Amino acid sequence: MAGANLDLFESEWAILQAVWTLEPCAAPTVQEALEREKGWAYTTVKTMMDRMVKKKLLKVERIRNLCLYSSAISKPEAQRSEIMRTLKRAFNGTITPMMQFLIENDELTRQEYRHLERLIKNRKRKKSGSRKQR
Helix, strand or coil: CCCCCCCCCHHHHHHHHHHHHHCCECHHHHHHHHHHHHCCCHHHHHHHHHHHHHCCCEEEEEECCEEEEEECCCHHHHHHHHHHHHHHHHHCCCHHHHHHHHHHCCCCCHHHHHHHHHHHHHHHHHHHHHHHHC
């Protein structure tokens, strides 16, 4: 599923978040985990999870009358797909304007700026180190 455009709905994100935390898990367990935040009934959660199996977002293992669900995609795969979708929609597929937008956002703390700087420096070091080894 890597590299696929997943186009996840908010409801699917919520269910995946619960499944990543609880897997393998039954639909009632997911419903209980989301009940306070979403207020969804068991039938709603079960229907969505069954649809997510058809979309290959979840896997199901049937043990007698128990269905245990687990994720068919990893959290990084889902995050990557979501970021790439946003990048294409909002920034014409170019990363520099997106990064500029994020950096110029006044909501970042000094600690977050420092962390971003460290990430960029570390990535540059890794890239220059891999070029020297070639």
